[in-house]
């Protein structure tokens with residue numbers, strides 16, 4: 426979501442004469458777009474701001490003014506504290522306010538430090554400038570589109586409900602217009618994003634609230650939309666119509682990121698996840714019935730307060746049972762202001778490390794198994810960029826695996842069938858099964 430937000434900030438500042446620089450040293454305005462999910466997020470921001478302050482000083486010595494802005498979830502959570510601890514900062518802008526950047530930047534430049542972290546009633550998406558065709562093309566053949574923001578679930582380890590606010594969904598027509606524009610400019614694959622994306626309930630053209638499945642059905646009808654994905658989902662919001670969409674919509678790629686976090690019912694309850702292990706496995710079974718080749722990935726937290734060896738064993742056991750195609754896993758670390766941070770029975774760090782290692786080994790095994798199952802198969806690949814070595818290009822399979830082949834960069838933007846010949850730890854290798862049927866619209870993109 427921060428990639429998407431950063432691009433929309435760039436688009437919104439373009440009419441003011443701003444364009445992107447490749448390094449911060451050349452910038453007149455530096456925006457640090459921050460994430461609060463990772464450990465010690467605020468401390469990392471302050472240390473980065475120390476570097477920015479030195480850049481600002483060096484520019485001032487050469488007679489050039491530089492503005493520093495902090496955006497995103499750390500800005501939302503820290504607010505005035507950022508100006509207090511880092512006086513070189515000119516502007517703190519919360520995650521719901523970046524549509525106001527042109528006005529805020531102008532005011533910060535003339536009136537001094539500003540903080541804007543209110544949750545406004547107006548829809549920021551209505552005020553964001555659209556990217557130019559050239560900007561869309563420069564960003565490649567895949568794109569993110571935010572359809573939903575915020576979260577009402579209040580998992581006890583998570584800051585999102587506090588930093589991004591309550592769940593809101595963009596209207597269907599506005600999402601469709603943005604997707605149509607991207608597809609017309611040559612984007613082949615769209616990923617719909619939201620912190621709890623499958624809780625989507627945007628206003629439909631008929632005046633009713635539409636589900637994510639209804640939105641997907643609308644988007645597959647748009648010309649040029651060849652691949653759709655969505656992320657990140659909560660197991661409780663995997664509605665029947667969304668599961669059916671995985672069966673009925675060939676444009677919806679057979680891949681789903683479905684965080685479980687833990688597979689111990691006791692820990693799931695302490696996490697306030699609002700689902701049990703059995704609920705999760707039931708959703709997985711129904712998804713696999715709808716789309717047998719579905720690649721499932723997940724998020725795991727090890728060492729949540731009170732997690733025993735038995736709780737962890739239940740989680741480890743789930744990895745093999747589901748057979749994940751991949752997963753992100755982390756040691757629990759308390760986020761200030763969340764209920765988990767005040768819980769007793771915090772788990773010792775050495776125990777967390779040991780559990781994390783075991784979990785990651787288990788995930789590596791199931792991922793390798795999933796990837797091995799692709800060897801010898803012919804699968805469609807959307808080519809996105811040149812490879813690391815000359816003569817190589819890289820694309821993504823329907824299951825989101827990186828696939829490398831030897832081919833001309835002129836194929837970037839094409840979707841072609843590739844026969845998979847071998848696997849490495851994180852990617853597949855293959856050869857073209859046939860020449861692509863579509864003429865690439867993005868020749869040279871990403872080079």
Ligand code: SF4
Nearest residue numbers: 576578579580583585
């Ligand atoms: S559902 Fe996801 S975003 Fe919402 S509180 Fe839980 S972990 Fe955070």
